[in-house]
Structures are given as C-alpha cells and as structure tokens.
Amino acid sequence: MTDLLLDMKNIKIEGWSDRQWKPIIKGVDLQLKRGEILGLIGESGAGKSTLGLAAMGYTKGGCRIREGNIKFDGIELAGASSKALRQLRGKRIAYVAQSAAAAFNPAFKLINQYCEAPVQHGVMSKEQAEKDAKELYRKIRLPDPDMIGFRYPHQVSGGQLQRAMTAMAMACRPDLIIFDEPTTALDVTTQIEVLGAIRDIVREFNTAAIYITHDLAVVAQMADQIKVLLRGDEVEQAPAREMLANPKEDYTKSLWAVRDFRRAPPVPREGGETTLLEINTIHAAYGTVKVLDNISLNIRRGSTVAVVGESGSGKSTLARVIMGLLPQLEGVITYDGESLHKLGAKRPRGLQRHLQMIHQMADTALNPKQKIKDVIGRPLSFFLGLKGAAKEARIRELLTLIELDPDEFMDRFPSELSGGQKQRVCIARALAAEPDFIICDEVTSALDQLVAEGILRLLDRLQRELDLTYLFITHDIATVRSIADEVVVMQNGVIVEQGSKEAIFSPPHEPYTELLLSSVPEMDPDWLTNLLKERDTQVTAG
Amino acid sequence: MNPILLIVLKRLMIGLLTLWIVTVIIFAAVELLPGDIATEKLGQAATPESLAAFREKFDLNRPMVERYLSWLGGAVTGDFGISMANQRPISELIGVRTANTFFLAGYAAALAVPIAVVSGMLAALYNRSVFDRVLSNSTLAAISFPEFFIAYILILIFSVWLGWFPSLANVDVDTGLGERLYKTFLPAMTLNLIVLAYMMRMTRAAILNLLALPYIEMAHLKGIKRWRVIAVHALPNALAPIISVIALNLAYLIVGVVLVEVVFVYPGLGQVLVDAVSNRDVTVVQAACLIFAATYILLNLLADVLSIIANPRLLHPR
Incomplete structure (x- = not known):
C-alpha cells in the first residue's frame, strides 16, 4: 500500500471570460501523502483556490x-461521473x-x-x-459544546463558526480536507484560537x-x-522549514521581504508642532448600542496616527464621526482651531474639502459607470470649480502623482483596473480636493501584500511631498509598524492605550495591547506552538 | 418582547390603517360623483315626492360623515345596506356569490401553487435545459393570451372535442363538493394557467439567484444530491420573494375572475359586479370594492408576515 493519497499531474484549468477560454492553472503537479499538510500560497489570482477545489474534482x-489527472487514493477524479464525485x-x-458566515x-x-453529510452518505x-x-x-474547543x-x-461569532465548519468537515472522518483561507476573515486574536484548533484536530485524526x-x-x-x-504556475515547493529558512526563487524572496517596509523617521517641523485635529470626549452610538465611549x-499636523483594534472596536465609527457621517452624542471635534459641525453636510464647503477619506473596498467606493477622469474630475469641479482644460490638466497631474499613466487610464472604467490601481484612483480622488487631512480606512486590507506595500509607499511619499496628515485605521499590526508615528489601540469603543509607536511597541504593554501584539503570526514555524503553550501556563498559573 | 411579534403587530396595524383609508376612498368616490344619486337613479320623470322618498329610503339626507360612520359600522358586521336596483339587502345578494368566488380562487390556488413551486424548482435544477426552456416558454405563452381566450380554448378541447368536463359551471348551494370540483374544473384550470407563469418564474429566478452563493457551493462540496440542494438548501432561503408573488397572484385570482366567471356562467361575485356597474347600483359596487380591497390587503399582509417568519435572523434573534 502506497502512502500517496492525492496525485495531481499536469493540471490545466481554464475559465470562460471575454468569450474565450483563458488558462487559470497552467500545468501544475501536486502530491500529498496521508496525514500530510500542504500549504498553498500565492497572491489573489494565483489560482490557489482553483487548484484546491480541483483536488475534489470540482x-x-x-x-x-482541460487536462491532467487527479488520482485520489487510486480513483481518477478528472472526468469522473458526478455521482462518483x-x-x-x-x-x-x-x-x-x-x-464560514457565508458558507453555512x-x-x-x-x-x-x-x-x-454523514446521514446523506x-x-x-x-x-x-x-x-x-x-x-x-x-x-475543537467550542464553548458549550452540547x-x-x-x-x-447568525447566533454564533465568526471564530466559533469557522471552528464549527472545521468540525463539520470532519464529520465523516475524511482522508483529505481542503482549507480555503479559513482564518483570513478573522481578527488576529480569534485567528490564533482557530489555527490552534484546526491543527490539533487534523493531527488527531491524521487527516491530510x-x-x-x-x-x-x-x-x-x-x-x-x-x-x-x-x-497559475508553480514557483517552487519545499518542506516548510526549509522554504522559510531559505527560499530559492526571487518571487518567493520578494514575498518574504514584503513586511520589511519602514517609512523614514519624520523630520522635526520648522516652527514647532501644531495640532491639526483635536477630538475631545466623543461619545457615539448606533441607536441604543454605544460604540464610542469618551x-x-x-x-499633529504632518503626522500619521494609526488606530488599531479588532472588528467591533469602534475604529471605523470614529472615522464616520470625524467625517460627519454619524453625528456624535457628546463631544467636540476641532479642526485647525475651528469647531466642526456634527453633520458633514452642514460644514462649509471649504472645510469639507480639507477632510477626505479613502475606503477599504475600492471596488465599491468607485462608481462602476464613471470613467476614471470623471471620478477624479468631480471633486475638482465641486470643491475647486475647475473646468475644461484646467480640469483635464489637473486630472493628468493627479494620475501622474499616483503613478498611473494619464493617457492610458483617463478613459477607463473602474472594472478595467486591478485592485491596487483602483485603490490608487481612490487616493487620487481624495487628493483632488487638496486636503490636509486624510482618513485611510483599512485601505490595504483587501489587497495582496506586494500591492499593499506599493500603496503604503505611495501614501508615505505623498505625505512628505504634500504635507498631509493621516488617520490610518487598520487591524494589521504590520501596517502600523510600517507607517505610524503614533498609535491608538481601541477595544470595545474605548481607547486602551495611546502614544508614540516606539512607546506602544516596546514593553511594558497594556494587557490588551500585549494580547494583540502577541497574536500577530510570526514566520517562526514554532511560534504558534510556543505561544499556545505559554498562554496555557499563564492560565494555569493565574 | 419578541421582536418578530412586534413587527407582525406593526404590519397588522398598517394593514388595518390601509383598509380604513380604502373605505374612506370608496365611500367618498361615490359621494363625489357628479350629480345627485336620486335624480340619476330615478331619471328625468321623477316627481319631487318620489325623489324625497328615495332619499329617505337610502338615508341620503343626513350629513356625509354621519352616513359614512353608519355605513362603516354596518360593513364591519357584514351588513352592506340595501341594493339600489332591487332594494334587497346586499349581504343576501352577494353572500353566496362571494363564497363561490373564494371557492373558485381557492381551487385554482390549490392547483397552481404546488405546480408552480415544484416546476420552478425543476426548472432551476435543469437550468438552461430543453425542459427549462419548454416550461418557461409555454407558461409565458399562457399568460400572453387573454383569459377569455384560454377559457374558450379549454372549453373547445375538454368540453366540445373530448367531452370530459362541462362548459358551464352552474353550481348552487346544494351542489356537493365532488360535483362542484368537477363542474368548476375548467374555470379553475383557466385561472391556474393565468397565474402559473409568474409564480413559477419567480420560484425559478429566486432559486437561481442563490445558486452561486457559498453555502450552496458548500452543500455541493458536501456531496449532497442536486435535487436536495435545491429543495432543502436553496428553497427555504428563496421563500420571501416567492411568497409575495404567490400572494399577489392569489389576490388577482379573487379580483380578476370577472371575465372567467362570465365565460363559464359561474355564479360568483364577478357577474354581480358587472350587473351592478351597468345598473349604477352604487351600494353594491361599494360592497364589492370593499371585499376586493380587503382581500388584497389581507393577502399581502399575510405574505409580509410569512416572509418575516421565513427569515431565521428575525425568528431566532441573537
């Protein structure tokens, strides 16, 4: 008996788009032994999900x-009848x-x-x-398992749902489970628990x-x-520890290096530091649910303040309050010494212009029926009254500023742009108003790491060139390390800790900050094991 | 308090409010017709005495608001006043006929709803197959014809050529249920063909809409049979739009039967309404309008409530 469970050879998969078949997977081999875990990594569009699903003949x-053999435990899946599959x-x-929230x-x-599944099978x-x-x-350590x-x-939290789904996959004790980004949608602290639970159960049942x-x-x-x-092509494959210690291909090395970006330390300003935006004892709520508490x-003008926290911490609500989209119940926001009206629409246009926002999902933040030049041109005519040739010249300038070729992109629609390009257009739209202050709400969360790094570098350059002030909302600690001057840690609508980046990232930490920081996965393959062990001893000791 | 109960109560109140507004409109519309009802009814030859007597009999001398209130009070208890044409109590005139109309609509619905939902599910299951196309096109053809045309075609085939069913649906109070079902089969089929297409197409579309969702893909990846995926995983989540289309069509069955009743000489409300309109029998028209309006509102209310109950997020709050 061979211990080879899955043997995929020369897999070629095509997708139908623009009235023709286009290759998605271009001839990849994949072997998996019983009880072995293979990590498939790559950026979006690399074909990892497609390849994973193909292992189920789906x-x-x-x-x-189009081509290739998928042998699962001696059974050929390519071209097998739908009943057999x-x-x-x-x-x-x-x-x-x-x-899991969408898949249940x-x-x-x-x-x-x-x-x-067990009953039907x-x-x-x-x-x-x-x-x-x-x-x-x-x-799988779900609370109240009975x-x-x-x-x-909808009555169960995201992390619990993801564990329930892993349990469901285990129901028939399968030989193989395909995990398709199971923790991507989770907060870091939740992710750890789910990762630990998945790893333990897969080992216990010796599931590949x-x-x-x-x-x-x-x-x-x-x-x-x-x-x-x-x-759609394989770059390289190696045992995990070997690959982490010594990646061979340039592309793999670039993936490894992505987290190293650090902005240059800010130069002290001439004429001293001045406060640009002052937020004073803000309280806000959705209906009766309190989301921001004091x-x-x-x-400071010219600085980058990063607001970190998990989903539900109120960080995006804070952005909405500053922009005047959600009126606060109490508290005052002053901008450059001038108090801001609770409702954005009631603020004078000159003041509206100074505060701009870039959203997480560039896809939904752009009107799909507008060409890029109209997207960027609208704030130009609305705030600055530009028309005709002057407007077009300014659009060209802005596109050059965000490193997109004006001749190529002006007449395109958002659907003809990649994710990173769309986010650049959103940045240009914010810049068009000539603001001093920009709120970046998870602007890199939906992007691949390499693309995200490009966006961060662009934002950093723009800040230096145009003397911008950023409020950077994110759940990603790596992003904070890259770009922040000051850090605000939020939990359940309250500021847990705030201070300079150096102060926040060096011990001693507040307990929640400690939890947040220690939950960020590290490249060390023993990190999870050690961390969970450490937390267990802390729990037993405490 | 359970939020779902609160929502249902709120809907109920809105439904009642709508119904009340409708009564005001129906009553006022008749009042606002040009001319005086008594002179209209009795014609040029009317003597002042007969006009006065008419006004007295139909209670036209009191102020409008007062008359509205007593009309509304009567309507609530099932007393719609007396017919202007033959002076008989309206409830007596339309009581049996209303029941007949509801029977025919119920009969047609009992045929149409299951057929529509099952064939909609089959069409979604065999999406884009020959079966799907034939079903879609034939039901579309059926709604494209006027109902009297379908009625005559059915009579031609099943009554004249085959002789299986009678062409006249002449039932009365003494007709037994079996005979009644047999006699009204052709009108019920006619109505069935008219409403089938909408309901079937909505079922198909609502299910197809869901098929790209992750939880449907998940069901396939759990190795669940295709038919079970449609019936167990997709249908419960597609219920809300299906329910509202069904309710709309059921309301149509009751309100829209006039022509079909005339073709089959079926003693339903339709015939009464046609007679009342041509006789300018205002009080009967009011009563029939009120029954139709109430049916519409109640069915839509029912659909709203069922749609809310079909949503697990509302039924089982956190």
Missing part, C-alpha cells in the same frame, strides 16, 4: 479542467470555506448542517451524528490537508510542505 461555475465529496474529501446555510441550525444515523457532533465541538449546535449561524492562504506566517504554523503559486485624541 471547478467553480464558468471553469473547466458526489460519493467522495463530504465523505472522503471535505472542504472548509473562507467565510442561514436557514438551519449548525448541528443539522453537521449531520447532513449513510455513514451514521441522525442520532449518532448528533452525538458525534457534540464530541467534535468539544474537541448546546451550541442548536443555534443558527491542503491549506490555502496568502499569509506566509500562517502557513508557516500549519504546513509540512509549502508550494508557492504565481499566476474618545479623546490629538493629531
């Missing part, structure tokens, strides 16, 4: 496997999706969704499956896994082998 709508899926090969059916209780009776579910919920299954997906992620530090904790993909903050 392609997304509009895609097809159905009998394997869920039973011998299972799938864990990126967003909202209409059914968790435990019923757990039981479906005839592995267990409903009663056995329910008993088994509670057992696995306990193993009862949590009887909740609906393909772990798809774009986060190197995560894959370092999980995988025995790492395979790097770039635009927030006070001073932002």
Whole structure:
C-alpha cells in the first residue's frame, strides 16, 4: 500500500471570460501523502483556490479542467461521473470555506448542517451524528459544546463558526480536507484560537490537508510542505522549514521581504508642532448600542496616527464621526482651531474639502459607470470649480502623482483596473480636493501584500511631498509598524492605550495591547506552538 | 418582547390603517360623483315626492360623515345596506356569490401553487435545459393570451372535442363538493394557467439567484444530491420573494375572475359586479370594492408576515 493519497499531474484549468477560454492553472503537479499538510500560497489570482477545489474534482461555475489527472487514493477524479464525485465529496474529501458566515446555510441550525453529510452518505444515523457532533465541538474547543449546535449561524461569532465548519468537515472522518483561507476573515486574536484548533484536530485524526492562504506566517504554523503559486504556475515547493529558512526563487524572496517596509523617521517641523485635529470626549452610538465611549485624541499636523483594534472596536465609527457621517452624542471635534459641525453636510464647503477619506473596498467606493477622469474630475469641479482644460490638466497631474499613466487610464472604467490601481484612483480622488487631512480606512486590507506595500509607499511619499496628515485605521499590526508615528489601540469603543509607536511597541504593554501584539503570526514555524503553550501556563498559573 | 411579534403587530396595524383609508376612498368616490344619486337613479320623470322618498329610503339626507360612520359600522358586521336596483339587502345578494368566488380562487390556488413551486424548482435544477426552456416558454405563452381566450380554448378541447368536463359551471348551494370540483374544473384550470407563469418564474429566478452563493457551493462540496440542494438548501432561503408573488397572484385570482366567471356562467361575485356597474347600483359596487380591497390587503399582509417568519435572523434573534 502506497502512502500517496492525492496525485495531481499536469493540471490545466481554464475559465470562460471575454468569450474565450483563458488558462487559470497552467500545468501544475501536486502530491500529498496521508496525514500530510500542504500549504498553498500565492497572491489573489494565483489560482490557489482553483487548484484546491480541483483536488475534489470540482471547478467553480464558468471553469473547466482541460487536462491532467487527479488520482485520489487510486480513483481518477478528472472526468469522473458526478455521482462518483458526489460519493467522495463530504465523505472522503471535505472542504472548509473562507467565510464560514457565508458558507453555512442561514436557514438551519449548525448541528443539522453537521449531520447532513454523514446521514446523506449513510455513514451514521441522525442520532449518532448528533452525538458525534457534540464530541467534535468539544474537541475543537467550542464553548458549550452540547448546546451550541442548536443555534443558527447568525447566533454564533465568526471564530466559533469557522471552528464549527472545521468540525463539520470532519464529520465523516475524511482522508483529505481542503482549507480555503479559513482564518483570513478573522481578527488576529480569534485567528490564533482557530489555527490552534484546526491543527490539533487534523493531527488527531491524521487527516491530510491542503491549506490555502496568502499569509506566509500562517502557513508557516500549519504546513509540512509549502508550494508557492504565481499566476497559475508553480514557483517552487519545499518542506516548510526549509522554504522559510531559505527560499530559492526571487518571487518567493520578494514575498518574504514584503513586511520589511519602514517609512523614514519624520523630520522635526520648522516652527514647532501644531495640532491639526483635536477630538475631545466623543461619545457615539448606533441607536441604543454605544460604540464610542469618551474618545479623546490629538493629531499633529504632518503626522500619521494609526488606530488599531479588532472588528467591533469602534475604529471605523470614529472615522464616520470625524467625517460627519454619524453625528456624535457628546463631544467636540476641532479642526485647525475651528469647531466642526456634527453633520458633514452642514460644514462649509471649504472645510469639507480639507477632510477626505479613502475606503477599504475600492471596488465599491468607485462608481462602476464613471470613467476614471470623471471620478477624479468631480471633486475638482465641486470643491475647486475647475473646468475644461484646467480640469483635464489637473486630472493628468493627479494620475501622474499616483503613478498611473494619464493617457492610458483617463478613459477607463473602474472594472478595467486591478485592485491596487483602483485603490490608487481612490487616493487620487481624495487628493483632488487638496486636503490636509486624510482618513485611510483599512485601505490595504483587501489587497495582496506586494500591492499593499506599493500603496503604503505611495501614501508615505505623498505625505512628505504634500504635507498631509493621516488617520490610518487598520487591524494589521504590520501596517502600523510600517507607517505610524503614533498609535491608538481601541477595544470595545474605548481607547486602551495611546502614544508614540516606539512607546506602544516596546514593553511594558497594556494587557490588551500585549494580547494583540502577541497574536500577530510570526514566520517562526514554532511560534504558534510556543505561544499556545505559554498562554496555557499563564492560565494555569493565574 | 419578541421582536418578530412586534413587527407582525406593526404590519397588522398598517394593514388595518390601509383598509380604513380604502373605505374612506370608496365611500367618498361615490359621494363625489357628479350629480345627485336620486335624480340619476330615478331619471328625468321623477316627481319631487318620489325623489324625497328615495332619499329617505337610502338615508341620503343626513350629513356625509354621519352616513359614512353608519355605513362603516354596518360593513364591519357584514351588513352592506340595501341594493339600489332591487332594494334587497346586499349581504343576501352577494353572500353566496362571494363564497363561490373564494371557492373558485381557492381551487385554482390549490392547483397552481404546488405546480408552480415544484416546476420552478425543476426548472432551476435543469437550468438552461430543453425542459427549462419548454416550461418557461409555454407558461409565458399562457399568460400572453387573454383569459377569455384560454377559457374558450379549454372549453373547445375538454368540453366540445373530448367531452370530459362541462362548459358551464352552474353550481348552487346544494351542489356537493365532488360535483362542484368537477363542474368548476375548467374555470379553475383557466385561472391556474393565468397565474402559473409568474409564480413559477419567480420560484425559478429566486432559486437561481442563490445558486452561486457559498453555502450552496458548500452543500455541493458536501456531496449532497442536486435535487436536495435545491429543495432543502436553496428553497427555504428563496421563500420571501416567492411568497409575495404567490400572494399577489392569489389576490388577482379573487379580483380578476370577472371575465372567467362570465365565460363559464359561474355564479360568483364577478357577474354581480358587472350587473351592478351597468345598473349604477352604487351600494353594491361599494360592497364589492370593499371585499376586493380587503382581500388584497389581507393577502399581502399575510405574505409580509410569512416572509418575516421565513427569515431565521428575525425568528431566532441573537
């Protein structure tokens, strides 16, 4: 008996777009032994999910496997009948999706969704499956394992859902599980628990896994082998520790180096430091739910203040209050000595112009029916009254400033741009108003690391050239390390700690800051093991 | 308090308010018609005495608001006043006929709703297949014809050529249920064909809309049979739009039967309404309008409430 579980040879997958078949995977081999975990990494569009799904003989709508063999435990999956595939899926090969909140059916209780595969595949009776579910919920460290299954997906938190989904994938004790970015949508502190739980359960049942992620530090904790993909081709594959210590290909090295960007230390300003924006004891709420509690903050002209916190900490709400999109209940915001009206629309236009915002999702922040020149031209005519040739000249200037060729991009629609280019256009739109102060709300979160680094470098350069002040909202500690002068840590609508970057990042920390900082995955493959061990001893000791 | 109960109560209040506004409009519309009802009814030859008697009989001398209130009070208890054409109590005139209309609508709905939902699911399952196209196009063809045309075609085929069903749906109070179902089969089929297409297409579209969602993909990747994915995973989440289209069509079944009833000589409300309009029998028109309006509002209210209940987020709050 061979211990080779999955043997994919020369896989070529195509997708139908613009009325022709375009290659997505261009001839990749993939081997997996029983009980082994293979990390698949690459940027978006590298084809990692497509390859992962192909291991189940599945392609997304509009895609097809053109060539190649997929042998799972001696069974050929390429070209197998849908009945044969159905009998394997869920039973011998299972799938864990990126967003558990979207991948659980909202209409059914968790435990019923757990039981479906074992009952439908005839592995267990409903009663056995329910008993088994509670057992696995306990193993995967869900709170209240006997009862949590009887909740609906929306009644459970994101991290718990992701664990429930891993338990569900385990229901038939499959030989192979495909994990498709299972922790990407989670906060760092939640991610740790989920990673730990996934790793333990996969080891306990000796399940082989393909772990798809774009986060190197995560894959370092999980995988025995790492395979790097770039635009549908394999770059290299090596055992995890070897790859981390000594990447061979240039592309892999560039991925490794991405987190090293640090902005130059700011030069002391002539004429001393002045406060640009002063936020004074702000309270805000959505309906009866309080989201900001007594927030006070001073932002110096020309500085970058990073607001960090997990989802629900109120950091985006703070941005909405500053912009006048959500009127505060109490407190005052003064801009350059002038108090700002609670409602953005009631502020004088000259003042509106000085405060601009760049959003997380460039995709949805751009009107798909407007050409780039109209997107950027609108604030030019609205705030500055520019028309005709003067307006066009300024649009060209702005596009050059954000490193896009005006001749090439002016007449394009947003759909013809890549994610990074769209975010650049959003930056240009904010700059068009000639602001002093820009709020960047998770502007790099939706981007690949290399592209995100490019955006950060651009923002840094613009700050120096145009004397901009940034409020940088992010959940990513690496981004904070790259660009911040000052850091504000938020939790549950309260500022936990604030100070200069150096002060925040060097001990002693507030307990929450400590938790946040220690939860950021590191490239050391033993990091997760050590951290969880350390936290366990702390819990036992405390 | 359970939020769903609160929402349902709120909807109920809005429904009642709408119904009340409708009663005001119906009553006022008739009042605002040009001319005097008594002179209109009795014609040029009317003597002042007969006019006065008419006004007395139909209670036209009191102020409008007072008359509205007593009309509303009566309507609530099922007393719609008396017919202007033959002086008989309206509730007696339309009572049995209203029941007949509701019976026919219910019969048609009992056929149409299951057929529409199941065929909509099948069309989604075999999306873009020959079956899907034939189903889509044939139901589209059915709604493209006027209902009387469909009625005559059905009569031609099933009554004249095949002789399976009667062409006249002449039922009365003593007709048994079996015979009633048999006699009204053709009108029910006609209505069925008219409303089927909308409901079927909405079911198909609502399900197809969901098929690209991650939880449907997840169900496929769990190795669940395709039919089960549609019926168990997609349908419950597609219910809200399907319910509202069904409710709209059921309301149409009751309000829109006039022509079909005339073709099959079925003693329903439609025939009464046609007679009342041509006789200028204002009080009967008011009563029929009120019944139709109430049906519309109640069915839509029911659809709203069912859609809310079909949403697990509202039914099972955090």
